[in-house]
Amino acid sequence: MLPNLSEAVATSRQAIAKTESYDLIVIGAGITGAGIARESARLGWKTLLLEQGDLASGTSNFSSKMVHGGLRYLIQGNWRLTREAAQARESLLQRWPDLVKPLPYYYLQNERSLITRFKLTAGLWLYHTLAAAEDAHRPRYLSPAALAEHFPALSFPTGTAASRYYDAICDDSALVLRTLQEAVNYGAQLSHYASVSELLTEGDRIAGVTVRLDQSQYTLPAKMVINATGVWADQFTSLPANLRLRPLRGSHLLFAAADLPLPAALTLQHPEDGRVVFCYPWAGGSVLGTTDLDHLADKCQPTQMSQEEQNYLLALLPQLGLKRSIKPIACWSGLRPVLAEQGDSQAPSQASREHLIWQQPGLVNITGGKLTTFASMAEEALAMAEQQGNLPPRSPQADTPLRPDKPSQAACPAGPLDAEALRYWSGAGAIERLSDLLLRRTRQGLILGRQLEPLQSQIEQLCQPLAWSSARWQQEWAHYWREFEHNHGCHDSLDASAKRSA
Numbered sequence: 409m410l411p412n413l414s415e416a417v418a419t420s421r422q423a424i425a426k427t428e429s430y431d432l433i434v435i436g437a438g439i440t441g442a443g444i445a446r447e448s449a450r451l452g453w454k455t456l457l458l459e460q461g462d463l464a465s466g467t468s469n470f471s472s473k474m475v476h477g478g479l480r481y482l483i484q485g486n487w488r489l490t491r492e493a494a495q496a497r498e499s500l501l502q503r504w505p506d507l508v509k510p511l512p513y514y515y516l517q518n519e520r521s522l523i524t525r526f527k528l529t530a531g532l533w534l535y536h537t538l539a540a541a542e543d544a545h546r547p548r549y550l551s552p553a554a555l556a557e558h559f560p561a562l563s564f565p566t567g568t569a570a571s572r573y574y575d576a577i578c579d580d581s582a583l584v585l586r587t588l589q590e591a592v593n594y595g596a597q598l599s600h601y602a603s604v605s606e607l608l609t610e611g612d613r614i615a616g617v618t619v620r621l622d623q624s625q626y627t628l629p630a631k632m633v634i635n636a637t638g639v640w641a642d643q644f645t646s647l648p649a650n651l652r653l654r655p656l657r658g659s660h661l662l663f664a665a666a667d668l669p670l671p672a673a674l675t676l677q678h679p680e681d682g683r684v685v686f687c688y689p690w691a692g693g694s695v696l697g698t699t700d701l702d703h704l705a706d707k708c709q710p711t712q713m714s715q716e717e718q719n720y721l722l723a724l725l726p727q728l729g730l731k732r733s734i735k736p737i738a739c740w741s742g743l744r745p746v747l748a749e750q751g752d753s754q755a756p757s758q759a760s761r762e763h764l765i766w767q768q769p770g771l772v773n774i775t776g777g778k779l780t781t782f783a784s785m786a787e788e789a790l791a792m793a794e795q796q797g798n799l800p801p802r803s804p805q806a807d808t809p810l811r812p813d814k815p816s817q818a819a820c821p822a823g824p825l826d827a828e829a830l831r832y833w834s835g836a837g838a839i840e841r842l843s844d845l846l847l848r849r850t851r852q853g854l855i856l857g858r859q860l861e862p863l864q865s866q867i868e869q870l871c872q873p874l875a876w877s878s879a880r881w882q883q884e885w886a887h888y889w890r891e892f893e894h895n896h897g898c899h900d901s902l903d904a905s906a907k908r909s910a
Contacts, residue, residue, distance in 0.1 A: 409813060410586075410589050410810055410812055410813065410817055410836075411589050411592040411593050412835075412836040413463075413585070413588065413589065413592065413598075413836055413837055413838040414835060414836055414837065414838045414839070415836075416592040416597070416598060416838070417598060417599055417600065417838040419597070420456065420597035420598055420599045421599050421602075421621060421622075423456075423597055424456075424597075424599060424602070424619065424621060424626050424628065425621075425624075425626065427626050427627055427628060427629075428628070429616075429628070429629040429630065430454050430455065430456045430597075430616075430628065430629070430630045430631070431448075431453035431454040431455065431630070431631050431632065431799055431800060432448045432453050432454070432455045432456075432630060432631065432632045432633070432634065432793065432799065433455075433456045433457075433458065433616065433617055433628060433630040433632075433633045433634070434448070434455065434456070434457045434458070434633075434634045434636055435458055435459075435604050435617070435633065435634070435635050435636060435637055435644070436458075436459060436466075436635070436636040436637040436638060436640075437457055437458075437459030437463045437464065437584070437588070437598065437600060438464060438466050438467055438468035438584065438636070438637075438638055439464070439468040439580065439583060439584050439587065439779055439782045440468075440636045440638065440774060440775075440777065440782055440785055440786070441457060441459070441634075441636035441637075442457070442464075442468075442584045442587040442588050442591065442782075443587055443782040443783055443785065443786035444634055444636055444774075444786040444789055444790060445457040445588070445591040445596045445598065446587050446588070446590050446591035446594065446596065446786070447783075447786045447787060447790055448596070448790055449591050449592075449594035449595045449596035450594045450804060450805050450807060451790070451802045451803070451804050452800075452802055452803030452804060452805070453799055453800065453802075454595075455591070455595070455596040455597065456596070456597045456598065456599075456628070456630075457588070457591065457596060457597070457598040457599075458598075458599055458602045458603075458604055458617070458619055459598075459599070459600040459601070459602065460600075460601070460602065460603035460604065461600065461601065462600055462601070462840065462841065462843075462844045462848060463581075463584060463585065463588060463598075463600050463838065463844075463848070464580065464581040464584035464585065464848055465848060466638060466639075466640075466742070466743075467638050467639060467742050467743055467744065467745065468580050468581065468583075468584050468779070469580060469581050469740075469742070469847075469848055470580075470658075470711070470740045470741060470742025470743075471580045471658075471742060471779055472658065472660065472686065472695075472697055472698050473577055473578060473579060473580055473690050473695070474575060474576070474577055474578075474686070474688070474779075475497050475500055475501075475508050475575070475576040475577065475578050475779060475780050476493070476494075476497060476575040476576065476780060477490055477491075477493040477494025477495075477496075477497050477535060477538070477539055477575065477780070478490050478493045478494070478761065478778070478780075479531070479532075479535055479573075479575075480684060480757075481493070481761065482531060482534065482535055482538075483531065486760075487538070489761070489762060490535070490538055491538040491539075492781060492784065493778055493780045493781050494535065494538050494539030494541070495538075495539055495540060496780045496781045496783065496784060497539065497575065497576050497780050498539055498540065498541060499783070500576070500578075500780070500783075501576055503809050504583070504586060504809060506811070506812060507578055507579065507582055507583055507586060508576050508577075508578045508583070509576060509577050509578070510545065510574055510575075510576050511574065511575060511576055511577045511672060511673055511688065511689075512572055512573070512574055512672040512673065513572065513573050513574065513575055513672065513673040513674070513675050513686075513688075514550065514555065514558070514559075514570035514571070514572050514672060514673065514674050514675065515528060515532075515570055515571045515572075515573065515675040516555075516564070516568055516569075516570050516674060516675065516676055516677070516727070517568070517569055517570065517571065518567050518568065518569070519551065519552055519567050519568070519569040520567060525549065525569075525571070528571045529547065529549065529571060532547035532571055532573045533546075533547055535547075535573060536573065536574075541574065545573075545574035547571060547572060547573045548571070548572045549569070549570075549571050549572075550569060550570045550571070550572060551569055552564070552566075552567060552568055552569050555568065555569060555570045558671065558672065559670070559671065559672075559674075561669040562669075562728045562729050562730065563728075563729030563730075563731065564727070564728070564729050565727065565729065575673075577673075577688065577689075577690060578779075579690075579691060579851065580779060581848045581849075581851075583779070585837075585849070586810065587782075589810055590809070590810050593810060594805055599621060600838065600840070601621070601840055602619050602620070602621040603619065603620045603621075604617045604618065604619050604644075605618050605619070605620055605625070606618045607633060607644055607645075607771065608627065608629070610770075612769055613768075613769035613770035613771075614633050614768065614769065614770030614771040615629060615630065615770055616628050616629040616630040616633065617630065617633060630770075631770075631798040631799055631800075632770060632771070632772065632793045632796065632798050632799055633770060633771050633772075634771075634772045634773075634774065634789055634790075634793060635771065635772070635773040635774070636774050636775075636789070637775075638743075638745040638775055639653060639655050639707055639743045639744070639745035639775070640707065640708070641653065641745065641773055641774070641775040644771075644773070645768065645771065645773055647747075647764070647766070648764075648766050650749055650750050651747055651748070651749060651750070651764070652747075652748055652749075652750055653745060653746070653747065653748075653775065654702065654746045654747065654748040654752070654759065655702070655703040655707045655743040655744070655745070655746070656700055656701065656702060656703060656743065656744045656746045656756050656759065657699065657700075657701045657702070657703040657711060657717075657741055657742070657743055657744075658697065658698035658699055658700055658741070658742055658743075658744060659697060659698060659699045659713040659714075659717045659718075659721070659739060659740070659741040660695050660696065660697030660698055660721075660739060660740055660741070661695070661696045661697065661713075661718065661721050661722070661736040661738075661739050661898070662690075662693050662694070662695055662736055662737055662738045662739060662740070662854060662855075663693060663694045663695075663696065663734055663735075663736050663737060664693060664694075664734075664737055664855075665689065665692060665693050665694055667694075667734040667735075668687070668694035668696075668728070668730070668734060669694070670687065670688060670689045670694045671689070672688075672689070673686055673687065673688035673689070674686065674687040674688070674728070676724055676727055678720070678723070678724060679723065679724075679727070680720070680723065683700070683757055685697065685698065685721070685724055686698070687724070687728070691851045691854070691855055692851075692855050693737070693854070693855050696721050696724060696725075696736075697721060699713075699717045699720060699721065700756040700757045701717070701756060702756060703743055707743055710891075710894055710895055711741045711742060711743055711895075712741055712894060712895065713739045713740075713741040713898070713899075715899045717741070718736075718739070718898060718899050735898070736898045737854075737855075737856075737857035737858075737898075738854045738855075738857050738892075738896040738897070738898065739896055739897070739898050740854075740895065740896055741895075744761075745775045745776050745777075746759045746760070746761065746776065747760065747762065747763075747764050747775070747776045761776065761777065761778055762776055762777070763775065763776035763777030763778075763781070763785050764776050765785075765788055765789055765792055767792055767793075767796070769796065770796070770798065772789050772792050772793045772796075774788075774789045814828070814832070815828075816828040816829040816831075816832045816833075817832055817836075824856075825852060825856070825863060825866065825867070826850065826852060827870050829850050829852075830845070830850065830852075830867065830870040830871055831870055831871070831872075831873070833845055833849035833850060834870070834871035834872075834873045834874050835873030837849040839874060841884060841887060841888070842884035842885065842887065842888040843887065843888045843891045843892070845871070846860070846867075846888060847888075847891070847892070847895075847896070853888070853892060853896075854896060857896075861889075864881075864885055868881050
């Protein structure tokens, strides 16, 4: 049975109010922090995970949803990172088959370009070999006729062939939630909407945190603290000399599956700059993304897709040969915690996705990396924390993956309105805001978009476990639509090139 996150958070907040002490406090409930908390609790350390917003509400909610080995890193010559990520992908496929699903990708190319075909074939075979993937996922070349059979609703330009390879897809928020449920199962405590305002010092070492929760402030001692706040990691400490965090924005458009029917993923090259962009099925819809831009705005404010990014992605639609114009129903835009040297002017798509771990007495910091490799990143961070000598000896439990009892408890469900999922997550999902439920515990707010507007009373009836008053429901409903418009609303006006593309 999966642990009830609502009960876990309530119990943890009682412990926080008593200012209990901990072996390890983890800051940040994205996939990196969740993975660290799970492994720390499994190893027998008294662990608390704190998050200033909702669970999985940052980068781990706005990723491309792809669990992949990084074919681009192989092209760049980074074999080590490719091998590590590809093998981590295979491990996640085995650990959580209900959350992480294999997905065929079709890399589009011109059948007359023999050099391109040769390079792709060699690269994809190496990609497959580095992953030690199963034989059924071996690369394969498809002629234009064979490609057309696989995508009957699309009409590719004449002579378009493809090379098929496999990666995987997931719901990033669901992956965080399952990791947190396993952490709770091992004994971890956690609280979201609990903001760490400062790190406590004792001499020259970090000795805990000050946290603000429900308008009260608490001082929590800890033998070790791990800062896993991703793109915001530099708010607590400086990075090593000559390094900086370079927030890169990635944006995606979500279409209704009926408008953009996809039985598998497509790997496309953008006509403007040759960048690789993906188009793939996800959560009952179809996603087109991602962009890759330096984010120059305040990273502490919610990100939003720009008009230029939307137009850039829409310019890919002619490659799919759709027979009618289509409009996205939602979008999302997130920040990647990419590391760079001071003064580095490398193109965003060429920037390294390596992670970085650095420390000072009582504190370990981790940032960068990939969704796919979060488990190994957690092990590295904990090994560094353990080397400082403050943590008690390990007393590990068996590493046992959890399985859901019902489909509604598995991957975040999408529309049409899923009554069972809403009932389950409203009671067991540690819901503080309606947006937690509709945008992160379930994805129904994304997939249904504005079709959700007339369903307020129906949703309210399904979510009785929340026990909100009518006034609270009205307040939450208004807040939900403000968040949706800012984080997921698409631009209505398109420039001339985007209109032609659509």
